[in-house]
Amino acid sequence: MRTLRRGDRGEDVKVLQRALKRAGYDAGTIDGIFGSRTETAVRAFQRANGLTADGIVGPRTWAALAPYMAEEETWLRKGDRGPYVQMVQLALERAGFSPGALDGIFGTRTDAAVRQFQRANNLQVDGIVGPRTLAALKPYLTGYVEYTVRRGDTLSALARRYGTTVQALLTANPRENPNLIYVGETLIIPLPFDVVPTNIAYTSELTELVTEGLAARYPFIARKTVGTSVAGTPIHAMELGTGSRHVFYNASHHANEWITTPLLLKYLEDYADAYATGGRIGGVAASRLFAGTMLHIVPLVNPDGVDLITGALDSGGLYQSARTLAANYPAIPFPSGWKANIRGVDLNCNYPANWEKEREIKFAQGYTKPGPRDYVGPAALSEPESRAMYDYTRANNFALTLSYHTQGKVIYWKYEDYEPENAYAIGQRMAAASGYTLESGPANSHAGYRDWFIQTYNRPGYTIEAGLGTNPLPVSQFNTIYRDNIGILTIGMDALIP
Numbered sequence: 224m225r226t227l228r229r230g231d232r233g234e235d236v237k238v239l240q241r242a243l244k245r246a247g248y249d250a251g252t253i254d255g256i257f258g259s260r261t262e263t264a265v266r267a268f269q270r271a272n273g274l275t276a277d278g279i280v281g282p283r284t285w286a287a288l289a290p291y292m293a294e295e296e297t298w299l300r301k302g303d304r305g306p307y308v309q310m311v312q313l314a315l316e317r318a319g320f321s322p323g324a325l326d327g328i329f330g331t332r333t334d335a336a337v338r339q340f341q342r343a344n345n346l347q348v349d350g351i352v353g354p355r356t357l358a359a360l361k362p363y364l365t366g367y368v369e370y371t372v373r374r375g376d377t378l379s380a381l382a383r384r385y386g387t388t389v390q391a392l393l394t395a396n397p398r399e400n401p402n403l404i405y406v407g408e409t410l411i412i413p414l415p416f417d418v419v420p421t422n423i424a425y426t427s428e429l430t431e432l433v434t435e436g437l438a439a440r441y442p443f444i445a446r447k448t449v450g451t452s453v454a455g456t457p458i459h460a461m462e463l464g465t466g467s468r469h470v471f472y473n474a475s476h477h478a479n480e481w482i483t484t485p486l487l488l489k490y491l492e493d494y495a496d497a498y499a500t501g502g503r504i505g506g507v508a509a510s511r512l513f514a515g516t517m518l519h520i521v522p523l524v525n526p527d528g529v530d531l532i533t534g535a536l537d538s539g540g541l542y543q544s545a546r547t548l549a550a551n552y553p554a555i556p557f558p559s560g561w562k563a564n565i566r567g568v569d570l571n572c573n574y575p576a577n578w579e580k581e582r583e584i585k586f587a588q589g590y591t592k593p594g595p596r597d598y599v600g601p602a603a604l605s606e607p608e609s610r611a612m613y614d615y616t617r618a619n620n621f622a623l624t625l626s627y628h629t630q631g632k633v634i635y636w637k638y639e640d641y642e643p644e645n646a647y648a649i650g651q652r653m654a655a656a657s658g659y660t661l662e663s664g665p666a667n668s669h670a671g672y673r674d675w676f677i678q679t680y681n682r683p684g685y686t687i688e689a690g691l692g693t694n695p696l697p698v699s700q701f702n703t704i705y706r707d708n709i710g711i712l713t714i715g716m717d718a719l720i721p
Contacts (some may be wrong), residue, residue: 225307226428226530227280228454230540231257238292239280243268245291257539279455282361282428289354299352303329305534309423311352314363315340317416325423327534364429365436366418367395372408386415394499395440413440419488421701425481426535427456427526433488434459434522441495449521450611453565454541456526458611461491463498464517468719469619472712473521473612474627476571476672477562477596478528479695482704483627486689487522489705490712494518505656505713512713515720519619524608527565531558532695541565552594559695560595567593568600570609571628574675576638578603581670599670612672623649624684625715626672629696631688634711637663638677638684646683649718653685656710687711 227239236257240250243264251260262278269276272287280288299308308329312322315336320343323332334350341348344359352360362368370381378401382389393401395411404410418436420429438446438461445462452458474483496502497509504512512518523529530536531545548567549557563569569590572581582599590597604610616624634657636650647661654661664686668674676684690696690704 225535226282226456227257228541229257229259229262229278232539235298236261238298239265239288242288242291246288277451277455282431285354286358286361289358292354298354298357299329301329301331301334301350305537306424306426306429307535308333310364310426310429311337311357311360313420313423314360317363317414318360327424361432362414364432365439366414366416367436367439368412368414370410370412372404372406372410374406376404376406378402378404381410381412385412387413390500391440395442397442411439417492419485419492421485421489421705422698424533424698425484425523425529426533427452427523427530428535430459430484430488430523430526431457434461437461437488437492437495441492441499443498444491444495449615450607452525452527452608453606454527456530458521458524458526458608460615461520461522462517463491463495464513464515464716466512466514466516466720468516468622468716469519470516470716470719471519471521471616471619471621471624472627472715473524473624473672475522475529476524476608476626477569477628477694478525478532478564479559479562480627480629481523481529481532482629482696482698482701483689484522484529485701486627486705486708487520487712490709491518491520491522493709505709505717507713507717511720512716516716518716519615519621521612521615524612525564525570528561528563531561531565536565548593549595551592552590552596555595557595562596562694563594563598564606564608566606567595567598568606569597570606571626571671572597572599572669573603573606573609574613574670574672575603576671576674576678577669581668584667584669603670609672613675616676621676621680622682622719623715624673624676624682625711626684626686628686628688629694630690630692632657632659632691632707633688634659634661635664635673635686635688636661636683638674641677641681643677643681643683645718646685649683649714650685652714652718653711656714657707659687659707659711685715 237255240253243250248264250264266276266278309327312325315322320336320340322336338350391413447460448457449460450458474487494504497504650661673684673686
């Protein structure tokens with residue numbers, strides 16, 4: 224079930240290699256090593272099947288390979304643990320089959336729920352989550368199914384059948400005549416639950432599925448790929464709104480601050496739903512925000528680092544490399560203390576805002592080589608993730624930015640002597656709405672995204688340190704963090720509208 228790429232090793236790589244050979248692609252020796260021949264075979268298979276030919280085996284490539292995989296080749300079974308098990312448990316729960324606690328442990332109750340789901344969906348009842356079972360579970364992670372209209376179908380009948388509403392169907396399938404659907408037409412059917420989970424660990428794969436689902440259910444959200452990580456994982460931006468004032472929110476520059484990813488995704492879903500239904504978000508009419516601004520969100524800046532923290536990346540070449548780098552700093556716990564990208568560069572010390580000065584400071588503190596945190600990199604913008612944020616910002620005319628981190632319940636609004644017009648007043652509104660403290664900024668801190676944005680554009684840019692505690696913050700804090708920040712996220716747009 225995990226995403227595979229060059230350098231990975233294991234039984235799941237053998238499954239991949241066998242499937243590629245059955246599909247007619249030479250992956251080399253079936254040795255469980257994802258090397259150059261396997262990567263070449265993956266790219267050829269992807270091209271032939273209309274997929275992005277990036278050599279990375281994610282959910283779409285696995286689904287396309289499913290017909291070439293033997294029944295006994297499996298991904299998850301009783302005894303397994305980790306974030307992928309949590310994703311299966313969440314999907315089962317949403318589908319109406321109780322797996323027990325969403326704890327990432329594939330135990331007796333999860334095994335029973337998988338078997339019940341398989342029986343109900345005419346799958347082999349073996350308690351094993353292989354490609355066919357996973358494909359059947361996928362709609363309960365993306366939040367929608369595709370349906371081909373048949374003679375006699377109506378939107379109201381489909382809404383009753385799937386437990387959704389006519390309004391949700393019309394939002395996902397906009398049309399001039401809401402009473403008219405055509406035989407043979409493919410409809411997006413939103414399922415009766417929110418897409419964004421807020422009670423399990425996040426991974427790059429879960430983020431991929433969630434963003435896919437949001438763009439399908441709310442077609443006025445544009446989903447774009449703005450870059451790739453060190454490991455080649457796509458970095459997505461989500462955009463909505465028609466206004467001329469562009470606003471940018473980003474999260475998870477730091478791997479062990481991943482709880483900020485569902486924070487932005489949850490807000491995006493609530494905002495989209497409020498707009499679709501004529502409602503309000505953070506006390507403001509969503510239609511006002513939509514017409515007055517264009518919101519840009521990059522929910523996961525550092526996908527590889529987050530996968531390391533949450534356990535999605537727990538073997539293979541990248542994992543072993545990170546473990547070796549962490550050994551340079553034995554006082555920092557591994558992997559929970561990891562903030563950097565997967566090659567040990569702290570992305571929020573990698574922007575061209577007094578980068579040389581930040582290098583001097585961090586070197587004096589002992590961060591002289593790649594590791595879990597605070598290494599500034601060999602040069603500003605040396606990393607593909609920071610370069611992606613830099614290029615995306617340069618390509619858009621952002622009037623305001625929010626960069627989400629944890630923890631401290633503080634809002635930083637200033638960089639050095641720069642005091643962008645209205646930045647302090649907007650920060651005061653955010654502080655009042657959240658109960659967070661408004662502060663100028665950390666002393667002797669440079670080369671962060673906020674620093675660079677303010678220095679370059681002299682416009683309001685904020686770092687929000689959400690929540691309290693030791694990173695990574697537990698997901699049990701999510702509801703409190705979201706409640707505190709919904710006002711900040713709304714004010715970031717509303718304050719710019721006359």
